[in-house]
Amino acid sequence: MKQLVLKDVCKKYPNQLNYALDHINLIVEKGEFVAVMGRSGSGKTTLLNVTSIIDKIDSGNIYCADKEISTFSDKEATNFRKNDIGFVFQDYMLLDSLTIRENISVALSLKNVDSSKIDDLINSYAKRFNLYEQLKKYPYQLSGGQRQRVSIIRAIIKEPEIIFADEPTGALDLKSSEGTMGILSEINKTEKVTILMVTHDVLSASYADRVILLKDGKLHMEIDKKDCGESFYDVISQALSDRGE
Ligand SMILES: Nc1ncnc2c1ncn2[C@@H]1O[C@H](COP(=O)(O)OP(=O)(O)OP(=O)(O)O)[C@@H](O)[C@H]1O
Numbered sequence: 001m002k003q004l005v006l007k008d009v010c011k012k013y014p015n016q017l018n019y020a021l022d023h024i025n026l027i028v029e030k031g032e033f034v035a036v037m038g039r040s041g042s043g044k045t046t047l048l049n050v051t052s053i054i055d056k057i058d059s060g061n062i063y064c065a066d067k068e069i070s071t072f073s074d075k076e077a078t079n080f081r082k083n084d085i086g087f088v089f090q091d092y093m094l095l096d097s098l099t100i101r102e103n104i105s106v107a108l109s110l111k112n113v114d115s116s117k118i119d120d121l122i123n124s125y126a127k128r129f130n131l132y133e134q135l136k137k138y139p140y141q142l143s144g145g146q147r148q149r150v151s152i153i154r155a156i157i158k159e160p161e162i163i164f165a166d167e168p169t170g171a172l173d174l175k176s177s178e179g180t181m182g183i184l185s186e187i188n189k190t191e192k193v194t195i196l197m198v199t200h201d202v203l204s205a206s207y208a209d210r211v212i213l214l215k216d217g218k219l220h221m222e223i224d225k226k227d228c229g230e231s232f233y234d235v236i237s238q239a240l241s242d243r244g245e
Contacts, residue, residue, distance in 0.1 A: 003194040004028040009060035020046040022217035031192040035205035038214035044198040053077040086155030090170035092147040094139040101135040145176030165197040181207040206233040
C-alpha cells in the first residue's frame with residue numbers, strides 16, 4: 001500500500017530564481033524507511049515541509065494513503081499534523097520548563113487520549129527505551145542521546161502513520177547516533193510506521209530501506225538496500241563522493 005505519493009511536485013520560494021523542488025515524483029510505501037540526502041540547499045527540508053504540509057506547494061499533488069493532502073484546508077492540515085504524523089528534529093524541540101513526562105504527554109493531550117491511560121502508556125515506552133528513571137527530570141538534565149530518545153517517544157506514542165525526521169543525529173556523537181538510529185529502525189519494523197528522514201550522515205542513512213538523493217531540487221538518484229545488501233553503506237558513500245557531495 002502506498003503511504004505517500006508525490007506527483008510532479010514543484011515549489012519555488014518568493015523572490016527565488018530556482019525551484020526548491022523541481023517536478024518531484026516519489027512513492028513511499030507504507031512501513032518503508034526512506035532517507036533523503038543531498039548537499040545543502042538541494043531541497044531536503046523543503047521536501048519534508050511540503051509532505052508534512054507545514055509549507056504549500058506551487059503545483060503537483062501530494063497524497064497520503066489516498067487522501068490528497070496538498071489541497072487540505074488549514075484546519076485539515078492542523079488535524080493531519082496533530083493526529084497522523086510525528087516529528088523528530090535535530091535539536092529535539094523539547095519544552096525546557098516541562099519534565100520529560102510532561103513533554104511526552106503534550107503529544108497525547110493534543111490527540112485527546114484518555115488521561116487515565118496517559119501515565120501507563122508513557123511508563124511503558126519509557127521502560128522500553130531505557131528512560132523510566134528520567135521521567136521526573138527536565139530536558140537540561142539529560143544527555144543529547146537521551147533527549148533524542150524522548151523526542152522519538154513523543155513522536156511514536158500517538159501512533160502516527162508517518163514520522164518525519166529532520167537530521168535526527170545531527171547533534172549527536174557516534175554512540176548516541178547509533179542508539180537513535182537503532183530506535184528509529186526498531187519502531188519502523190515493530191510499529192510498521194513509515195519514516196521519511198533527512199540526513200547528511202551516511203551511517204544514519206544506511207539504517208533506511210532506501211536512500212533518495214536530491215540535487216538542485218530534483219530527484220537525482222535512488223539507492224535501494226535490497227539491491228546492495230551488506231554494501232549499502234559503501235554504495236551510498238560512493239554515490240555521494242561521485243557527485244562531489
Ligand atoms: N524560506 C525560504 N525562503 C527563500 N528561499 C528558501 C527558503 N527556504 C529554503 N529556501 C531555498 O530553497 C532551496 C532549498 O532549501 P532547503 O532548505 O530545502 O535545502 P536543504 O537541502 O534542506 O539544505 P540544508 O541541508 O542546508 O538544510 C535553497 O536554495 C534555499 O536557499
